[in-house]
Amino acid sequence: MPYFSIIVPVYNRPDEVNDLLKSLSQQTSKDFEVILVEDGSTVRCAEAVERYADALDIHYYYKENEGRSIARNYGMERASGRYFIFFDSDCVIPERYFEVLSKALNRHYTDCFGGPDAAHDSFTDVQKAINYSMTSFLTTGGIRGGKVQLEKFTPRTFNMGFSREVYERVGGFREMFSEDIDMSTRIRQAGFSIALIRDAFVYHKRRVNLRLFLRQIYIFGMSRISLYLLYPDTLKLVHWLPACFVVGSLAMIIGSFFWWPAILPLALYLLAVFVVSWCMNRRLKIAVLSVAASVIQLGGYGVGFLKAFFLKVVLGRGRDEAEEVRLRKGK
Known part of the structure; x- marks a missing residue:
């Protein structure tokens, strides 16, 4: 039984899923399973899943389109790990991510955590500019994991995790916009601990154009x-x-x-x-x-x-x- 269950909702993102799975296959610590939930995609990522089936413990599901929150909940219902990790399908994970995360949780366990995001060298100039606008203190006040923050940190599902105990007591995500902030708020209100693990960052592609x-x-x-x-x-x-x-x-x-x-x-x-x-x-x-x-x-x-x-x-x-x-x- 893996310690971590990685849960990723997917909708028409086969190329991005390929990059995500490639990065997960290169992790220095692999105490995890990957649960991909295809949420009614018309362009599926089955080929990418097949490509990394030998390198990763992947569980691939296809369901009718109901929204990313329901897709994440569908994944949690089928997860076997003790700690659930959530990435967006357009993320690339640094190779030491789970090594860093495991050490951080062993030092100071937290019921729920979030990490920041960064721009990878391979990203386009537009993606790097968008990443800057979403992470700079000048534009967002550091609320997404910056070193200086104007607001208490709130984990978001491009890089977020919580324990099975949290899920069993609080429940899953509600289908709504900003469902991750809603979930983080409910977790905090239930009395669970929440922490920012700054070294557990991901590369987040975000949108490919300004429109x-x-x-x-x-x-x-x-x-x-x-x-x-x-x-x-x-x-x-x-x-x-x-x-x-x-x-x-x-x-x-x-x-x-x-x-x-x-x-x-x-x-x-x-x-x-x-x-x-x-x-x-x-x-x-x-x-x-x-x-x-x-x-x-x-x-x-x-x-x-x-x-x-x-x-x-x-x-x-x-x-x-x-x-x-x-x-x-x-x-």
């Missing part, structure tokens, strides 16, 4: 209000910052038509984003793309947040939705 990134981040902004309706005390100042960025940027742009120095704070901020990205990546193109990705990250999230706040809180349209989510048991 898809905008759509994703807009949904993140809207889902934050859904989480607020479920857990009012979880809405922090850091979550308002993108909305402030949107309102403030519009005010500065309009004001610059009447008094040009009004745009200087925004220009200086974007210059700081550019300089920090250039220092980190040493590529002019990535630094330029990082500015674009950061504007999309803050602007998309802020617009989604403001729209959802107006519709669901001010107009009161979110109460029924919140009650419906509360009734879901995460099974």
Whole structure:
């Protein structure tokens, strides 16, 4: 019986699954099984599974499309490990990941953990820029595992794990946007310990172009209000910052038509984003793309947040939705 059960929901990602399985086959510690749940894909990853069947203990399931949360729960129901690990299918795992994780849990056991993400050298310039915008303190306040953080760390399912005991007491994921934040909140409310294991990082490809990134981040902004309706005390100042960025940027742009120095704070901020990205990546193109990705990250999230706040809180349209989510048991 393996100690870890890796659970990955998959939807039309055969190439990414191949990269994920390749990275898992190169782990220095292999006390794990891999459970892939194909969630109604029309382009399956069976060929990739077959390719690594001799190198890994893989359990491959195909089910009708019901959503990634239900797919993860389906995997947990069939897992044999004592500790469940969750990756997204677009992750690549460093070869010492499970060696590092095992040592960390042996030193200071935690019921639930999360780790940060990084950009691999093989990623495209756009993916590296998006990774910067999602991990930089200048854009997200370090909430995804940064060394300096404006909010208590919350594990997310691109790199997250919890014990079988957590699953048996708390249940599985609920089908909703930001289901991982919902799950982490329920785990914390149940009294379990949660920790950031910073050295257990993954390479996360994220979106391949800025258009898809905008759509994703807009949904993140809207889902934050859904989480607020479920857990009012979880809405922090850091979550308002993108909305402030949107309102403030519009005010500065309009004001610059009447008094040009009004745009200087925004220009200086974007210059700081550019300089920090250039220092980190040493590529002019990535630094330029990082500015674009950061504007999309803050602007998309802020617009989604403001729209959802107006519709669901001010107009009161979110109460029924919140009650419906509360009734879901995460099974």
